[in-house]
Amino acid sequence: MTILVLAEHHDGAVRDGSLHAITAAQKIGGDIHVLIAGQNAKAAADAAAKIAGVGKVLLADDAVYANMLAENVAKLLAGLAPNYSHLLATATSVGKSIMPRVAALLDVAQVSEIIAVESPDTFVRPIYAGNALATVQATDKIKVITVRATGFDAAPATGGSAAVETVASAGDAGLSSFVGSELSKSERPELTSARVIVSGGRGMQSGDNFKLLEALADKLNAAVGASRAAVDAGYVPNDYQVGQTGKIVAPELYIAVGISGAIQHLAGMKDSKVIVAINKDEDAPIFQVADYGLVADLFQAVPELTAELSK
Template identity: 70%
Template sequence: MSTLIFFEHTNDAISPASLHAVTAATQIGGDVVALVAGSGCDGAAQAAAKVAGVTKVIKVDSAEYGHTLAENLAPLIAKLAEGHSHVLATATTVGKNIMPRVAALLDVAQVSDIIEVVDADTFVRPIYAGNALATVKSSDATKVVTVRGTNFDPAAAEGGSASVEDGSGEGDTGLSSFVGQELSKSDRPELTSAKVVISGGRGMQNGENFKMLEEIADKLGAAVGASRAAVDAGFVPNDYQVGQTGKVVAPDLYIAVGISGAIQHLAGMKDSKVIVAINKDEEAPIFQVADYGLVADLFKAVPELSEALDKA
């Protein structure tokens, strides 16, 4: 029994998100093989070899994998899946894009967004926006699985000594091409890995008011998030969105400001260690999951919080 893990990376470094999948793979048991496919990706392959728990790294360095196009990566992963009992990836935007294609090519049913490994064939995953948990047993010869990173501790990035083996690419499928990308740059931590997250909802009223949250985020070393309502209203970009259709986070501290607490938002943050809610509506559903709740006008409470942090 062995597990092939698709590692996300930036060619010179691996993504911390993939370390969560390594933990899930070690719980399944057997050898753990990391796939690093890219263009000029030797740095990432060497970093993957140092991850604790990884027994081998397959490096596929070819131009068609330079921009993580799912149409090119899926056939490669499907080919390499032969001989492995499991194929894993973290349930990030990238993983969710690639792995269903892999499952289709292998003609198996994907087990998505698992939060627990029961045994090599059985997994627990949330359904109905996290309001119920399903225990799923797969009888497929090759199990294609995506892992919810917030429910698995990351594997240690150092301590491993895996061998690195060169693999060959499958060529460009010609189904898609890379045109360009626009990346938002920030000195704040990435939303899914931040230990503190402060999010705003429709109650923020406009995007300009999010500057209040950004000031607090800078003082706390936090990431800034938002509800779907705030994103749909155009207050902030969609990469801020926390929820079932956005990013799933589980920080040590989650501060929800002006967020009512719709089911789809709760699905993305209710596993946070401590939840603090600020909302003027005392009947808001967010207070049902909050550890600490403040019924107040956010436009008064947030500046007061900012001042208190300055004095702390």
């Protein structure tokens, strides 16, 4: 049994989420190969070769993979699939775009966002916004799987010594082309990999008031997130959103400020190690999942907390 993990990478390094997918592959068992697709991606392949537990790295270096267009990468994966029992990717926007296409090309069912492995063909995944867990068995010969990173620890990025093997490009699928991208830049940690997250909700009342959270986040070296309500209200950009339709996170500390705790938001952060809630409504649902709750006016509590951390 051999497993192929599609790894995401940036600036010559494998993204953290892919390390969690490699751990999921280890739980399944068997030899683990990692696919690095990109342009001038040798450095990323070398980094993947150092990940503990990886037996081989496949490098597909071609301009058609420069921007990880889903159609092109899916074509590559589908071509490699007959050599593998399982194809895995992290359940990020990239993985969610590519893997369903792979499953369709192979005419198999995809198993989405697994959080546990029961056996090589049986997996646990959340349903109903995380309120229930389903144990599903995949009977297809080749199993196409996306992995929820919060369900597995990250594989050590060092300690391995896998060989890097070049594989032929599958070429351009001719179905899409890269036009451009607008990337937001921040000196704060990325939401999905941050150890501490400070999130704001509708209770922040405006985008300007998020400066209160940014000051607190700077003291904690934290990322700043938001509920869908805050995003929909235009307080902050979409990439801040935590929740069922946003980013799934599980930091060591999650501070929810002015967030009522709608089920869609809880689905994205309830696996956090410690949850702190600040809300003036003592009946807010967020307090049901919080380890520590403070019933207070956030416009008074947050500056006081920031001041205490400054001492």
